Amino acid sequence: MLENIRVVLVNTSHPGNIGGAARAMKNMGLSRLVLVDPQDFPSHEASARASGADSILENAQVVATLEDALVGCTLVLGTSARDRRMPWPMLDPRECGVHAVDRAAEGGEVALVFGREYAGLTNDELQRCHYHVHIPSDPDFSSLNLAAAVQVLCYEVRMGWLASQGQSKRADKVEVASPRSEQLSTMDELELFYGHLESTLVQIGFLNPENPRHLMSRLRRLFARSAVSQSEMNILRGILTETQKAARGEPHKRRSEDV
Amino acid sequence: MLENIRVVLVNTSHPGNIGGAARAMKNMGLSRLVLVDPQDFPSHEASARASGADSILENAQVVATLEDALVGCTLVLGTSARDRRMPWPMLDPRECGVHAVDRAAEGGEVALVFGREYAGLTNDELQRCHYHVHIPSDPDFSSLNLAAAVQVLCYEVRMGWLASQGQSKRADKVEVASPRSEQLSTMDELELFYGHLESTLVQIGFLNPENPRHLMSRLRRLFARSAVSQSEMNILRGILTETQKAARGEPHKRRSEDV
Incomplete structure (x- = not known):
């Protein structure tokens, strides 16, 4: 045509x-x-x-x-x-x-x-x-x-x-976030992550459980905007686990090789 | 503008x-x-x-x-x-x-x-x-x-x-992302953060500098999507600093009270 x-x-x-x-x-x-x-x-x-x-x-x-x-x-x-x-x-x-x-x-x-x-x-x-x-x-x-x-x-x-050709969005229907093919984390996986993050932040002394202020809600907002995928979630959880071990003075292995 | x-x-x-x-x-x-x-x-x-x-x-x-x-x-x-x-x-x-x-x-x-x-x-x-x-x-x-x-x-x-400016006859109602009132981090602040993040991940043993794979690029992508504000950046940098102290076995103070 x-x-x-x-x-x-x-x-x-x-x-x-x-x-x-x-x-x-x-x-x-x-x-x-x-x-x-x-x-x-x-x-x-x-x-x-x-x-x-x-x-x-x-x-x-x-x-x-x-x-x-x-x-x-x-x-x-x-x-x-x-x-x-x-x-x-x-x-x-x-x-x-x-x-x-x-x-x-x-x-x-x-x-x-x-x-x-x-x-x-x-x-x-x-x-x-x-x-x-x-x-x-x-x-x-x-x-x-x-x-x-x-x-x-x-x-x-x-x-x-x-x-x-239907290959492009019309000018008046532009959606910004281009769809990602990755599997996104589910809400329950996110909640487990936030729990893990919170306990880690307490352990390293960044979060005082007696006076938490708005810290966790600010971090939730940051990660929510990002729409974390499942494989990214595995990385984040791995970082938290290693952080906890380091804070306890345990020896570590090099985890990036598993990523 | x-x-x-x-x-x-x-x-x-x-x-x-x-x-x-x-x-x-x-x-x-x-x-x-x-x-x-x-x-x-x-x-x-x-x-x-x-x-x-x-x-x-x-x-x-x-x-x-x-x-x-x-x-x-x-x-x-x-x-x-x-x-x-x-x-x-x-x-x-x-x-x-x-x-x-x-x-x-x-x-x-x-x-x-x-x-x-x-x-x-x-x-x-x-x-x-x-x-x-x-x-x-x-x-x-x-x-x-x-x-x-x-x-x-x-x-x-x-x-x-x-x-x-209202000077175009077809005012496309394209909205890319809802505007946030917060001051966003600049590229140089982001680069300092990524450098800090990388050295911290090495220190806790999550990242092997000899075999980093795609770990840093995956984390860059995650935070890039989120468009981190300056106050969020202060929180993230604070977490990294406390993580490093914890990994070195130093005493900590409760930082969330400053947030």
């Missing part, structure tokens, strides 16, 4: 940017590059920056005009600075990624269009786009490198694609 | 990537660049690729070790491939941006850490990170250019920042 999405670079000056764009595309799973009247292509510098994405350069289509590049497209998204005089439907990169993927999934052909390094797209070119896409940047230093701009939009296409 | 977020590049080979990273940062409103043992800096090539972001290069801090680069940080996010053997809390770039902005808004210092062009971060370096960040990429061609990776994470930081 990502093969329905093409990247179009208009009148690029620096071949290094073409190579950088090709690499960014391939990293994100895109493959179709169309070059409108590039100033220097093919070139060694493009291949060097592509760094393994040569296949994209070899298969790149070189055309004379933007019109040629957009043949067959039902959705054209053109990058633009925010403050153009032209009032046009404007998307941010995230919306662009979702929209491109939705259209491609329906079988439509989609183009992401990037302008010249210094001058961007002309007004005439911008008017061929269904939407303009603005990459949010510091207004005092707003012009992204061309390959960097390609990277951001291709990244958002991939995020949109992963979400559509 | 964005000034609380630093970009750390570890042992970068190509000065062009340093320049590209500086430009990406400045585009996204970030300014603090820290270079750990760069192979070629300052350099003409870095300045050329920075293309107007020279101020970031001029103010870049060059340090010898990752530890130096992380002084004062309470949140360290390290880029990583997905399929490492090391199970670690993993964020996608979007979560990374939200989390970094949340922490910076609370006044915390945040580091985004990027590894070497070909080898990434070492396991030791990855273990100093609270979270690993994976930029989703095509598994068949997964290695992003360094400056492109910096661009993606800085872009997500800006998207998170715009949302936090």
Whole structure:
């Protein structure tokens, strides 16, 4: 489905940017590059920056005009600075990624269009786009490198694609704690640990059972946040056991070898 | 607030990537660049690729070790491939941006850490990170250019920042972790703790320095998940000190009364 999405670079000056764009595309799973009247292509510098994405350069289509590049497209998204005089439907990169993927999934052909390094797209070119896409940047230093701009939009296409495949959480349903495959300690194992910890702290003289203050509740909170696994619990219990032996002056063996 | 977020590049080979990273940062409103043992800096090539972001290069801090680069940080996010053997809390770039902005808004210092062009971060370096960040990429061609990776994470930081400022139309309700009012331990305080913990485990005979296995990395992971506060750190350090005294057979006082 990502093969329905093409990247179009208009009148690029620096071949290094073409190579950088090709690499960014391939990293994100895109493959179709169309070059409108590039100033220097093919070139060694493009291949060097592509760094393994040569296949994209070899298969790149070189055309004379933007019109040629957009043949067959039902959705054209053109990058633009925010403050153009032209009032046009404007998307941010995230919306662009979702929209491109939705259209491609329906079988439509989609183009992401990037302008010249210094001058961007002309007004005439911008008017061929269904939407303009603005990459949010510091207004005092707003012009992204061309390959960097390609990277951001291709990244958002991939995020949109992963979400559509159910391989990624949707932006509005992000859960932070990435699930762990380890078996977590049960509540009863935790209680045994806290009991062991408390008696050890008394034994080494850190906890006065007659004036315990909030010490144990603070330690419980710390370990609760961590969601201790069963194998971690074995380590913690082992440390406590060795601490007790040391406090009693007993000889020890080197336990880390069992871990 | 964005000034609380630093970009750390570890042992970068190509000065062009340093320049590209500086430009990406400045585009996204970030300014603090820290270079750990760069192979070629300052350099003409870095300045050329920075293309107007020279101020970031001029103010870049060059340090010898990752530890130096992380002084004062309470949140360290390290880029990583997905399929490492090391199970670690993993964020996608979007979560990374939200989390970094949340922490910076609370006044915390945040580091985004990027590894070497070909080898990434070492396991030791990855273990100093609270979270690993994976930029989703095509598994068949997964290695992003360094400056492109910096661009993606800085872009997500800006998207998170715009949302936090109410300047973004889609205010993602992404909550990473419920904010805690306590002051969190900094990376340097955590490293001192891990050093103290390790020597204590050797002293009580739980850790064999000649065959440490993965014990310390497993304990680092456990405490990293917990985001230890400074007052909790005082308790943990106090426990270690009393454990050492007990192991030496010294008399103790009842410390919980001071907590």
